[in-house]
Amino acid sequence: MPETIYVNSTRKTQFIDITAQVEEIVRKSNIENGLCLVYVPHTTAAVTINENADPSVPEDILNILNQVIPWEAGYKHLEGNSPAHIKASLIGSSVQVMVEKLHLVLGTWQGIFFCEFDGPRHRKVFVKVMGI
Numbered sequence: 001m002p003e004t005i006y007v008n009s010t011r012k013t014q015f016i017d018i019t020a021q022v023e024e025i026v027r028k029s030n031i032e033n034g035l036c037l038v039y040v041p042h043t044t045a046a047v048t049i050n051e052n053a054d055p056s057v058p059e060d061i062l063n064i065l066n067q068v069i070p071w072e073a074g075y076k077h078l079e080g081n082s083p084a085h086i087k088a089s090l091i092g093s094s095v096q097v098m099v100e101k102l103h104l105v106l107g108t109w110q111g112i113f114f115c116e117f118d119g120p121r122h123r124k125v126f127v128k129v130m131g132i
C-alpha cells in the first residue's frame, strides 16, 4: 500500500509545499536508491515541482492559471467546478523524483507542491517509493 499524506487546503486555489512530508516517507522507507512516485487521487487537485524558495513563484503560477482558465466561461459541467478540473488536467496528477541514499534528488530551488484548485477541502496524496 502507498503511504498517504493528508492535506487540508484553506483557500479556493492554493499551492501547498509537501516536500518535507515526502522526504520523511522516503527516509522511513529504507529504500536507499530508487524512484518516488507522488500521486494525487483527485480530479480537481494536482501535484507539481517548482521553486519553493520564493513564495511569489507559486503565487504567480496560480494567478496566471486563474486568468487563463476563468471561473465563468459557459462551462457545461453542472457541478460548477470545471475550471478546477481543467487546471488539474493541465498540471497533472503525479510527479516522480529519483531517490539516492534515502533522499529525494531535487534541485536546490525545487520543492513538491500539492495544488488545490477547488478548496478548501481535505485531500490525500499517495506516495510510493520503489527500489531500483
Ligand code: ZN
Pocket (backbone or CB within 6 Å): 077, 079, 080, 081, 082, 085
Ligand atoms: Zn466537478
